[in-house]
Amino acid sequence: MLGTEQAILDAAERRIRGGGYNGFSFRDLAEDVGVKSASVHYHFPTKTDLVVAVARRYSERFYEAVEALKSDGSSPIDAWRGVFREALRVDDQMCLCGVLGAETNGLPSEVANEARAFFTRGIEVLSLELDEPSRAVEVFATLEGAMLLARSLGDVAIFDQATAHLG
Amino acid sequence: MLGTEQAILDAAERRIRGGGYNGFSFRDLAEDVGVKSASVHYHFPTKTDLVVAVARRYSERFYEAVEALKSDGSSPIDAWRGVFREALRVDDQMCLCGVLGAETNGLPSEVANEARAFFTRGIEVLSLELDEPSRAVEVFATLEGAMLLARSLGDVAIFDQATAHLG
DNA sequence: CATCTCCTATCTATCAGTAGATAGACGACC
DNA sequence: GGTCGTCTATCTACTGATAGATAGGAGATG
Numbered sequence: 082m083l084g085t086e087q088a089i090l091d092a093a094e095r096r097i098r099g100g101g102y103n104g105f106s107f108r109d110l111a112e113d114v115g116v117k118s119a120s121v122h123y124h125f126p127t128k129t130d131l132v133v134a135v136a137r138r139y140s141e142r143f144y145e146a147v148e149a150l151k152s153d154g155s156s157p158i159d160a161w162r163g164v165f166r167e168a169l170r171v172d173d174q175m176c177l178c179g180v181l182g183a184e185t186n187g188l189p190s191e192v193a194n195e196a197r198a199f200f201t202r203g204i205e206v207l208s209l210e211l212d213e214p215s216r217a218v219e220v221f222a223t224l225e226g227a228m229l230l231a232r233s234l235g236d237v238a239i240f241d242q243a244t245a246h247l248g
Numbered sequence: 249m250l251g252t253e254q255a256i257l258d259a260a261e262r263r264i265r266g267g268g269y270n271g272f273s274f275r276d277l278a279e280d281v282g283v284k285s286a287s288v289h290y291h292f293p294t295k296t297d298l299v300v301a302v303a304r305r306y307s308e309r310f311y312e313a314v315e316a317l318k319s320d321g322s323s324p325i326d327a328w329r330g331v332f333r334e335a336l337r338v339d340d341q342m343c344l345c346g347v348l349g350a351e352t353n354g355l356p357s358e359v360a361n362e363a364r365a366f367f368t369r370g371i372e373v374l375s376l377e378l379d380e381p382s383r384a385v386e387v388f389a390t391l392e393g394a395m396l397l398a399r400s401l402g403d404v405a406i407f408d409q410a411t412a413h414l415g
Numbered sequence: 416c417a418t419c420t421c422c423t424a425t426c427t428a429t430c431a432g433t434a435g436a437t438a439g440a441c442g443a444c445c
Numbered sequence: 446g447g448t449c450g451t452c453t454a455t456c457t458a459c460t461g462a463t464a465g466a467t468a469g470g471a472g473a474t475g
Contacts, residue, residue: 085450100354103270106434120451122436175350182400183342183350187267196400215409218397222410223386226393230385233349233363242382243389252424273460287425289462419474426467434459441452 086124088114093135098174101184102132102192129189132181136195139177143199144206157210158220158248165224169240175232179225220247253291255281260302265341268351269299269359296356299348303362306344310366311373324377325387325415332391336407342399346392387414 092113096105107128111118125131143164150160168174178199185193200221207217227243259280263272274295278285292298310331317327335341345366352360367388374384394410 096353099352101268101270101351103268104351104354107436108433116450117452118435119437119453123450126436128435175352178400179396180350182396183347184268184271185266185342185400186263187271193400200397200400216413218394218406218409219390219411219413222393222397222406223390224393225396226389226391227385229346229349229392229396230367230389233345233352233360233367239385239389242385244386246383246386274462275459283424284426285461286427286463290424293462295461417475420472422471423469424467425469426465428464428466430461430463432460432462435457437456438454439452440454442450444449445447 085114085116085120089121089124089131090135090138093131094139094177095172095174097132097135098172098177098180101180102188103184129191132189132192133195136177136181136192136199140195140199140202144202147206151210156248157207161207161220161224162244162247165228166237166240166244169228169231170237173232173235176225176228179228183229223247252281252283252287256288256291256298257302257305260298261306261344262339262341264299264302265339265344265347268347269295269355270351296358299356299359300362303344303348303359303366307362307366307369311369314373318377323415324374328374328387328391329411329414332395333404333407333411336395336398337404340399340402343392343395346395350396390414 089110092110093105096109096113107118107121111121114121121131125134146164146167147160150163151157155163165176168176178196181188181192181196182200185196188196203221204217207220208214211217211220223244224247227240230243231237231240256277259277260272263276263280274285274288278288281288288298292301313331313334314327317330318324322330332343335343345363348355348359348363349367352363355363370388371384374387375381378384378387390411391414394407397410398404398407
């Protein structure tokens with residue numbers, strides 16, 4: 082079933098964003114989805130395969146959401162802040178690649194590469210969008226850090242305080 | 249031996265900052281230090297005990313280092329940036345509490361509390377130090393995010409770019 | 416001084432539980 | 446009949462944790 086595959090990706094994304102790569106098991110996902118762990122291996126032979134797929138889907142959706150907000154008339158910074166903020170508000174969770182980036186060691190290299198790719202792309206895109214391209218790294222870092230703090234302290238207001246100055 | 253206890257804390261800090269709470273085992277630490285895993289349990293009965301001790305020591309040293317830089321004449325922001333930057337440059341590693349904060353779920357509550365305490369204290373201290381107290385959260389978030397990006401991308405220059413504007 | 420006792424720090428050995436992963440059987444669907 | 450998706454059952458490796466033994470030092474007692 083295609084539904085199972087999506088459900089596995091959903092469950093994996095939720096668990097990674099909550100507790101990181103080493104914070105969940107195939108059995109956890111199987112229980113979340115309502116299948117047996119062997120079935121998870123059927124769809125994603127290894128944990129690396131699975132997490133790479135999660136990261137790619139996350140990244141794709143993320144940049145689509147930014148574009149969508151911009152075509153609604155938001156400024157680049159508002160669009161980026163909006164996407165991060167919604168993720169925090171709706172899911173009460175960290176950025177997937179932020180979590181993976183934090184635990185870079187002890188990650189299969191393929192997975193670490195996906196996190197890197199997400200960041201590299203973000204900096205590139207922001208550089209093209211901003212009036213001052215040199216601010217791209219600053220803006221991105223502040224958004225990631227704001228998410229980290231807000232998530233850890235369990236308070237979305239922290240995110241708003243940390244990002245209010247961006248513009 | 250007191251040396252063993254310190255060596256265990258050192259090894260644990262290094263491993264956590266590299267790969268997070270779930271990214272290492274007692275046996276890993278035992279090998280790092282050159283003892284058996286039962287000896288690690290002798291000094292720190294549970295993994296929670298150990299990581300709480302690591303987090304407290306890290307926090308204490310961190311805030312001492314900030315004070316030291318300030319009494320050398322650095323501005324508050326330069327002191328904070330300096331401590332983070334040195335950690336990144338010397339150890340090529342993330343902020344311990346940043347890593348723990350990212351994987352908040354799947355952490356024993358005692359450990360999550362230590363990360364929270366580190367952040368809360370940081371925001372408080374910065375609020376008192378800055379001319380504009382409202383910037384405390386912004387500054388802290390930017391520093392953490394800058395570390396995250398720089399660490400993941402393996403490039404200290406990213407940290408400098410992300411934090412140059414702070415003042 | 417010699418001995419006895421206690422404590423510290425470590426070891427070996429082992430536990431139950433869980434990790435990621437695989438083989439092979441079963442039914443459903445085209 | 447073949448492919449797809451799931452199952453049961455199992456494997457090996459590793460996890461955090463514990464039990465019990467041992468060596469060596471500190472301090473008191475005789």
